[in-house]
Amino acid sequence: MEWIDDPDKLVVDLQNETVGLExxxxxxxxxxxxxxxxxxxxxxxxxxxxxxxDTIYAIIQQIVMGGEEIDTG
Known part of the structure; x- marks a missing residue:
């Protein structure tokens, strides 16, 4: 989770833990x-x-139906 909060920490860790081509x-x-x-x-x-x-559902609904409620029945 630390890398998600501070992605630049990943680069620092890569520099500290790898060498060369890796x-x-x-x-x-x-x-x-x-x-x-x-x-x-x-x-x-x-x-x-x-x-x-619920967030994913709302996003899909917005894309597919232009914001209208999807009828699942």
Whole structure:
């Protein structure tokens, strides 16, 4: 969870724990993901507690139906 709260800590940990090509690959992958996430929203959802399901449902509803309630019956 620490890396989620402070993604730059991941780079520091990569630099401290890897060397050479492994370090370079890790850093490049980090920067690719970081740039990708600038234009992408992440919505945490729990399959155990179902926390966040309502948010995902609302987003899907907004995309598919333009905000209208989806009839499941």
């Amino acid at each position: 370090r370079e690959l890790g850093e490049n992958l980090f920067h690719l993901v970081k740039n990708f996430l600038k234009n992408t929203a992440i919505y945490p959802v729990s399959a155990v507690t179902m926390q966040g399901i």
